[in-house]
Amino acid sequence: MTITQRDLRDAIVLDLKGDLTYSSRAVFKAAVAQFTNASCPHLIVNLEEVQFMDSSGLGLLALLSQSFKLHHTRVSLLKPQSYVREIMSLANIPTMIPIYETEGDALAASAA
């Protein structure tokens, strides 16, 4: 998996490309740690180019949600593909992390 960071005015976007699985844990955690150091109030995880997510990938999102909740930092998910969306829905991830279809929607919800 490759992760590219994009800085917006009020958020940082992580563009994920590849599968979010057990083997991509280190890359994902490193990218989140970099975000944490940036002291930004909103992280947007762009899943548009993630084709597969396994149970470890779901665990990483849950960990992210729990950790950010403690630090009052907002996290949003962006444009998951249908298969990934189904997996996340079965694990009820949308009740923990909001999912948006556009960056604009994610930013607007954050500003509201």
Place this chain on the structure above:
Amino acid sequence: MDLKMPQPLLSVLDSSAPACASPATILLVEDEPVTRTSMAARLTRLGYRVLEAGNGRVALEVAGRERPDLIIVDWMMPEMDGPTFCETLRRDPTMKSSHVLLMTSQDQPAQIAEGLVRGADDFLSKSASKQEIMARVLAGLRTGRLVRELEVTSAQLESSMLQLEAKQAEMDADLQSAASFVRSLLPRQGNPAQGVTLAWEYQPSLTLGGDLFDVMAIDANHLGLYILDASGHGLAAALRSASLMTFLRVENILQMLGSYDPEQVLFEANRRFPLSADGEYFTLWVGQLHVPTGRLTYAAAGHSGALLSPVQGPSRWLTQASLPLGFDPSAQFASSRVVLQSADRLFMLSDGIYDVPSPTGEFWGRGRFQAVIDAGRARSLCATIEACFSQARGWQQAPHFPDDAAVMGLELAG
């Protein structure tokens, strides 16, 4: 004869000229005594330890005993000539890497080629200047030293490899032992209660798997059922699963909660098994079957793997969106109910059986799995489960699954 080496040339050619360390040993093999004595004196004056032999046969004995750093051998000798000496040396595993300079009065290309083919490393013309002789000796010693260093390194690598292989074998044996133990925890196939048949198949992605399941008698009329899936694979996942499995034992749950009510079991498990610091967690499906009536009460924590296959009509998933264990400490888990009829089948499975990619990356998926279950109504429970595994393997065109794969089936008597 003045055989002094010009100092600048010496220092350039040999960074380890015999000075303070123990001198290099050269075995000089020459049948002509005057030539041999002259060459030996020359080498001795340069600080080398020189051993002498008058023919190839004697030289082999000396070489075997003394292991010289360099061997200079004459081509023409009685009893055993230089090339034959080289061939014999190369066949001996203890001496085959010795560095050999073959001395000859001829320097025809054909003869040089023959010498190299028969085992010489370099040539020394008997008509060579003293500078050339010393340069070749130094080069030969340097090459010989490098070869010995390589041999030592190679021996160390081989030794390390053997140690690693021994350690690996030890770990594999431990893992196999642990895998056997985990497998022994799985329920016995057959009839867990009168009128109920149980069959299952389980293939962990590694030696040890994190998917476990069980069917247990709660009392004379009730069976407790569950399937759990630990995120991750291997030893850590298996240990965590064994821990949850211990928690889910009927005696433990009854002592702790007073009943095997699925939503209470999940609530307590959620409290006791939080998300780990690495983001590891469990999904769990728990059911309680009242055997006389077929009434099944079930609840799930993020686990999507229960499929009801009625004797009439298509199968349907017994699942609803729910959080896995540990995602939210305050999560509630609602039970649902369904009544199984005679000859109905209930399958509990891990997602590893259908999250199986084809060589082009397309997943086999829940739909295809469900189709195999539906088509299996004409087959036995056991054969239906086998068909799931064989078709999933066929889809991915590989014998091993990327994730733990488990399917457990229950069938009520018809």
